[in-house]
Amino acid sequence: MTASPLPSLSQRYGERYRWLLLLSVMVGTMASIMSSTIVNVAIPGMSHYFALGQERAQWVSSGFMVAMTVSMLTTPWLLGRYGYRRTYVGTMVLLLAGGIAGGLANDFSLVLIARVAEGLAAGVVQPIPAIIILRAFEPHEQGRASGIFGMGVVLAPAIGPSIGGVLVDLFGWRSIFFMVVPFCLASIWLAYKFVPTTAPGGASAQRTSGLDWRGLLIGTVGTLCLLNGLVTLRGDAPLEAAALLAGAAASLVLFIWWQRRLMAAEGAPLMNMALFGYRQFSMGTVVAFIYGAALFGSTYLLPVYMQVALHLSASHVGTIMLPAGIVLAFTIAGVGRLADRQPTWLLVSIGLALLAVSFTLMLALSLGSALWLLVVFAVIGRIGLGFILPSLNLGSMRPLAKPLIPQGASTISFLRMLGGAAGVSLCAIALEWRLAAHGDSLANPLSSPARLAAFNEVFLMLAALCALAICAAWQLRVRAPFPPKTTSEET
CATH class of the missing domain: 1.10.287 (Helix Hairpins)
Known part of the structure; x- marks a missing residue:
């Protein structure tokens, strides 16, 4: 397949090219996000298979998060040195290899290595869509593009746990590693068709600068x-x-x-320190860090809560989360349009408030509660996420000078994931601490009101984190002018 520079791609596909480009990176991002979230429904089965304690099992999630967090900082350098296509295809090949290796591994150390490889790939690819949206789309289209992209991206992890839960029940935990394979293959094909070989800004990739x-x-x-x-x-x-x-x-x-x-x-x-001279960006990174801790902490906690405290099967967990995921996808699409007209601080604050409410409502559940209550509470939280996801990155990075956009996307993603990695560990620590305080442990096969009380206290901690993030979100109230008009040929 011959390399296609950006101008020829734009001329070949016309106005629709920027949407085809967005679709191409969407598929790869779907694969990377699915690999980060779907493994949670298999943690209990994996723990049993390898006879793991809670501390070691938690590294299946946090090891991925560490690798993903650190590798995000390399995205601007990789794009500048190798261009969009080589960087993107390389990450997809690594993600594909990690998925296959993890599914075939017979030793827990090999599973961790595979998860780290997947995390490295996921980290590099995560900032790329934000760079493309801010460079390829007009300012009045950026919210819409972000909303459509977000809708597509969250549909995969929304459906993934449901399918993954069924696969775990039918075929065991190994099957969830193979779910990323078709997405990776499709993304590689799309990359060779639509992703340009150029570096950000449409310039040729340069091989002179070294990585820090x-x-x-x-x-x-x-x-x-x-x-x-x-x-x-x-x-x-x-x-x-x-x-x-x-x-x-x-x-x-x-x-x-x-x-x-x-x-x-x-x-x-x-990480270019000049980024933090922009007040909106600085406040956005604070929100992103706290929000990441609450989001990824809950992503780890909810499946464990449903399986260990409520004794639901893996397939039940996925089914319960499916409606919430679908609602999230459509919320993002709608809020994306609002992001072009409404202030970032308002949309982000509404989202964080809804997320805090959903965590607080978990205290109303008991062992005899109807499952539809759990579905409703999860839906409320996902509506909150729908307000945050398309708004925060755009609102934080719009004031940046164009040369700083790749660094800005990398930095805010890094800090969000650093918060997420800390959040996963924090939830695991708080859960074990509160279980011990209530005279229980996860080794006990039976649930009890005391176990639910321990989980409830961790949910309250997450609600408090969201309330703290709202205080930072209010500091985003100073609105900066939109960046100068750009075209797809500056991508």
């Missing part, structure tokens, strides 16, 4: 120290936990210092 390996190493060490420190907090080693968390704080200070020094030397930093 020191910054990447510092970021990786800091992320691992943070997550391991949170995990160690649940044990009997407070000094070790304190040392790890201190290492995370020191890594943050060192990372900022190194990025500033690299900028002063006119180098290519992993």
Whole structure:
């Protein structure tokens, strides 16, 4: 297949090209998001198969999150060095290999390696759609494009857990790894057809600049120290936990210092500190971090709650979450149009409030509650997500200068996922702590009101995080002018 530069693709497909390009990256993003969420319904089965404790089983999710979080910082460099197509196809091949290897693995260490490979691929691909939307679409179309993209992306994980739950019940936990295979194959085909070979801005990919390996190493060490420190907090080693968390704080200070020094030397930093000179972007990253902790923490907690506290099967879990996922998809499509006209702070605040309400309502459930209540509460939370997803990135990055857009997309995605990785660990720690406080543990096969009380307290913690994020969202009230008019040929 011959390489097709952007101008020839635009001339060949005309006005519809930018939508075909969006569709192409949508399929790959669907695969990456599915790989991050669908494994949760298989954690109990995987834990039983490998005889894992809660701490090791949790790394199936958090190991993926660490890899995805750190690799997001490399997206601008990869796009600049290799261009859109090579970067995108490379991530899809890695995601495909991870899915196949994870499904065939007979050792838990191999499963973790496969999950890390999937996480690396998912992290690189996540910021690409936001870069394309802000560069290929007119300002008045960006909300609509973001809404349509978001609708397509969330449909896959909405349907995925339902199908995955059935597959786990019928064929075991291995089957969920293979679900990404058809999406990866389709995305590779679409990439060769519609994704340009150019770097952001329509320029040719340059092979001269080097990756900021020191910054990447510092970021990786800091992320691992943070997550391991949170995990160690649940044990009997407070000094070790304190040392790890201190290492995370020191890594943050060192990372900022190194990025500033690299900028002063006119180098290519992993994270351009000039981004934080834009107030809307700075506040958006705060919201993204807290929101990520609540979102991914709940994504981990809900399937465990339904299977361990309510004793529902994996297929039941997927079926319960299906209506919520479908509602989320249509909410995103509608809110995407509002994002072109309504202020970001209002849409994000509404979404966070609904998400907090959904967590709080979980306290009304008991062992004898009707399942439709759980469906309704999940729907309320997903409507909240529908208000946040298409609004936050656009509102935070619209004020940025065009050369900073790739770095902005990478940075805000990184901080959201860093919050998410911390949120998964935080929920696991809080759950184990509250179970012990109520005289229970997940090793006990029987549920009880005390177990539900422990879960309820963790849901309240997530609601409090959402309330905290609302305070930051209100700081987004200063509206900046839209960026200058762009065309698809600047992608």
